[in-house]
Amino acid sequence: MRRGSNQLRLADFNQAVVLDVLRRSPGASRADLQRASGLSPQTISNITRRLIDDGLIRESTPSGSTRGRPSIPLVIDRDGAFSVGVHIDPARLTMVLLDLEGEVRHQRQQRTPQATNPPQVTALIADSVDALIADAGVDRERVLGLGIAAPGPLDVQAGVILDPPQLPNWRNVKLRSDLHHATGLPVLLDKDVTAAATAELRSSAEPPDAFVFLYLGSGVGASVVIDNQVFRGTTNNIGEVGDLIVDPDAEQLEWSGRRGGLAAACVPEALVIQAARLGLLPLPNLNDYLAIDDSCTALCDLAAGGDGGAIRILERAAKRVAVGLGVLVNMLDVPRVVLGGPLWTRLSGAFLPVLPQHVARELVVARDIVVEGSAVGEPVAALGAAELVMDHFLAPNPSALMVGA
Amino acid sequence: MRRGSNQLRLADFNQAVVLDVLRRSPGASRADLQRASGLSPQTISNITRRLIDDGLIRESTPSGSTRGRPSIPLVIDRDGAFSVGVHIDPARLTMVLLDLEGEVRHQRQQRTPQATNPPQVTALIADSVDALIADAGVDRERVLGLGIAAPGPLDVQAGVILDPPQLPNWRNVKLRSDLHHATGLPVLLDKDVTAAATAELRSSAEPPDAFVFLYLGSGVGASVVIDNQVFRGTTNNIGEVGDLIVDPDAEQLEWSGRRGGLAAACVPEALVIQAARLGLLPLPNLNDYLAIDDSCTALCDLAAGGDGGAIRILERAAKRVAVGLGVLVNMLDVPRVVLGGPLWTRLSGAFLPVLPQHVARELVVARDIVVEGSAVGEPVAALGAAELVMDHFLAPNPSALMVGA
Incomplete structure (x- = not known):
């Protein structure tokens, strides 16, 4: 297995709640976070300290307009974490790199490798993911994971492509674990249309x-x-x-x-x-x-x-x-x-x-x-797959299944 | 307008919460209700007093097995309230009378009146509802309302049958208000398939x-x-x-x-x-x-x-x-x-x-x-319409729209 799995500590539920508030309300103070989350001042203090140490959030400059000791606004650090979304259409492979603020930082589209054996395809996708991350110039350690949007039928629980009529050489391919081994990244697999609807809804x-x-x-x-x-x-x-x-x-x-x-x-x-x-x-x-x-x-x-x-x-x-x-x-x-x-x-x-x-x-x-x-355009399914990965790590109640996380 | 609208006081949210707990957990004590609802002992005491006065619940006999002062189990009074469901199929009119425990107490099916003008049809349905309530031998004052399941397209917000291809003489009929005036009962109108799915789900x-x-x-x-x-x-x-x-x-x-x-x-x-x-x-x-x-x-x-x-x-x-x-x-x-x-x-x-x-x-x-x-059988849409009426009055968060309530 290649190395590359991130070292970010993201499993904590309360931490996810705090991060979720900050994603929706940039500039919230620790007191704001306490009110919004219902957590104790000590817990908020510990969590924000850890998120700052991990580079996921940072302190911003207080506006000088209020009297007394100003509260420090906290904001998401867009370079704090990334996710990769890959959409496998039989003819076109579309990839996006998403940052912590939800912006697409880099994207590429290429012809889908027409390899006849699954290991070859997996290796080619892994190489393309490497190239995407390298071209974007971001820290690979900060890539949370890889989301794959693929045509069905899928066994999403097992992370397996069953027998899509549009991918004749992809019968019962354990794509999720294969790509996890090939990239070292946590991987989730979801259906192309589900990923696309996810991204379209976010853009609504x-x-x-x-x-x-x-x-x-x-x-x-x-x-x-x-x-x-x-x-x-x-x-x-x-x-x-x-x-x-x-x-x-x-x-x-x-x-x-x-x-x-x-x-x-x-x-x-x-x-x-x-x-x-x-x-x-x-x-x-x-x-x-x-x-x-x-x-x-x-x-x-x-x-x-x-x-x-x-x-x-x-x-x-x-x-x-x-x-x-x-x-x-x-x-x-x-x-x-x-x-x-x-x-x-x-x-x-x-x-x-x-x-x-x-x-x-x-x-x-x-x-x-x-x-x-689509308001998103051609990368809609790739973007949705990347968003599902972000949700898995950052949302308090994620639903997607991921291997290696 | 005929008289018949009930005098039961059911608008209170907390009261609906308490009744909902008792419908799900028959035999709960006042202390159980307090724990399940989060309401104060005084509020629970007031609400249960009112529900008992209204005949919707009653005190049951405590089991003598526990030491100390026994808590009194409270149960729904099945005769406390009823609802009527009417399913209008172009050929068959199916009606059920539902009691507060969710049991069908009486039902009838007849040929749908083939009247050419809507007022005549409304009058005939109102007569059938009267006959259903009379035949069931229940107190009309305790009938909460009337639910109508009809073929679409409907304007559910306005309570109007638009122009169902299967009901050629029923164009833009204000069935909800017409039946409210004809029966004196609160009336809701919903689509036949929605009512049917509601009843089927309850029986699942x-x-x-x-x-x-x-x-x-x-x-x-x-x-x-x-x-x-x-x-x-x-x-x-x-x-x-x-x-x-x-x-x-x-x-x-x-x-x-x-x-x-x-x-x-x-x-x-x-x-x-x-x-x-x-x-x-x-x-x-x-x-x-x-x-x-x-x-x-x-x-x-x-x-x-x-x-x-x-x-x-x-x-x-x-x-x-x-x-x-x-x-x-x-x-x-x-x-x-x-x-x-x-x-x-x-x-x-x-x-x-x-x-x-x-x-x-x-x-x-x-x-x-x-x-x-269907596990429910032929009255499935009529039963669903009656259940939607019960929900409207008794569930804490009803969704159905009703006129006259």
Whole structure:
């Protein structure tokens, strides 16, 4: 095992409560912390001393406006701790380094290694994480852990990728423990859509929020936030919507997905098969996710350039996706739909002008429905994974499961 | 307005807390209540005195086994208060009278009045409620209120039935205030599937529970319980699943619903059209919900009697319903599906032997899935409506909206 696990002492519940108050109320004094936490002055004194020693918080300059002995404002030290989020889409690996103030300090995106054996993939991801931390120029000892967002189905309890249809060489991979051994960092594994909804909710301007998040990447998935809570499902596998039928009259594709299903409507593989049928593009090797991804980019470029055939393919895809979103909104009764993921960036130009009215037509109960792109953008799932790691170490009541912590 | 509103003083929060403890822990002493509630001995003394005066609780006999002055056990008086739940399905009106211990004391089912104007319907429901209370032989002064479970879409805030496709003469009916004026009782209005899920959850043996509830009546709807919480949607209109496509190759019916949709798969209207096409039954008047309901009963009887054509219709319906349930389970990641409603009683014989394996085949993530009929049975939505009324008056933090309380 490489070294790298941090030495920060973060297990204490009271300490987490104090840090949580400071994250929400920068500049609070020790007296403020005492009032907010209900802890004794002596406990607050000990905890703040320890947090300062650990470099997680620091004393700021009191404003001179009040009479008497001024109370010293305490603030989070943004360089005090970091977390890394890695989003594994079969075609694109997106990584972010998050600081203690919740800001993304560094990010990178690269092609997902198409290795045929899991140990090779694990090693390549570990190398990319090393490079991310090194490029960011932060102290590796202060990296709390690594969060992985991956397509399902997952066994989140065991930290295992089961058999995602989109990752054919990743059957029963113990990704959490493998990456822990490869990086020396504590690691958590969660579903891509759960991580994405987490980051989207944090960026939300108007809590309490409720929305459906539709993830578009090499695969399609959904998650749901109700009353500011991200639902993950009883086995943490929420949002398998690829088989949802959205077009009963859809053509049969040379493809394993369900005819007329939401996956057949919008995943890159299905779109490039449709484009090849029209002679717009040569059919790529369908066992090669990178080639499929490149073809899909070419298709979106053709549409953006005014190619009629490409535009019709994407318009039809938007209509079909709208049927799927209508089903989710009709079932869950939410006022907002957010779309994101590595494919969304390329589809949004064609989708956004038409999607809201298509979705509105599907609704059984008349309502104003907001349909929009992610406020976070393409790194949404990676950011969510990094936030889940921060929560694990810093929130008083974390829910995520982590190995090595 | 008829008289009948009760005189019970139930608005006090502390009193609700005390009553809630006693509903959960029958036989608690005043000292037990003090410990459980954190209230002062004087407050507990006042509240219990008032609850005894109001006839909501009574003193029981202390067991003589402890030394010293025995503490007096307090218990709920089941005759202290009642609530009425009415479930309006277009074909069947189901009513229950619930006592303070949560037991159904009386119930009745009748054909829903097919009146063409809402005031007439309101008057008929009010008469039925009067008859229910009279037949049960309880003191009308002790009936806390009336809960109505109705098909959506509803404006629950305003207590208005908007324009349910299954109730063609019920557009923008102010059912809550109309029934309050007609009965003199406080009234709440909620969606049929929300009420049904509430009652099913209360009857659940194994909390924390998570399940999808599929309502089968003149229409089809769904609700979802996660972590013991009934989700109602941001506009209280959860579960509009009739348009969910379950069979892309389905026949076009002479009917307004979506071809291949879940409603076309299983509502009585669609089933009797299919039966008439096969010559199994004469086509009933499709503007008459009672005639449709009777035809559907005849179809189910034919299948139970071994008629091949009728059996094939119901088997195909079960397969299609399974596709819809698969979509919901794949999306929401719940371990259990419960079916109920006035049509379920007639379909369960044909559905239950085949439905679990059909649903299992639809699942993307392999799991043990429980597919079963409601533990409550046909009055599930009426019971839930009555429970929502009890909660409104007796629970410390009720959520339902009620007029006249």
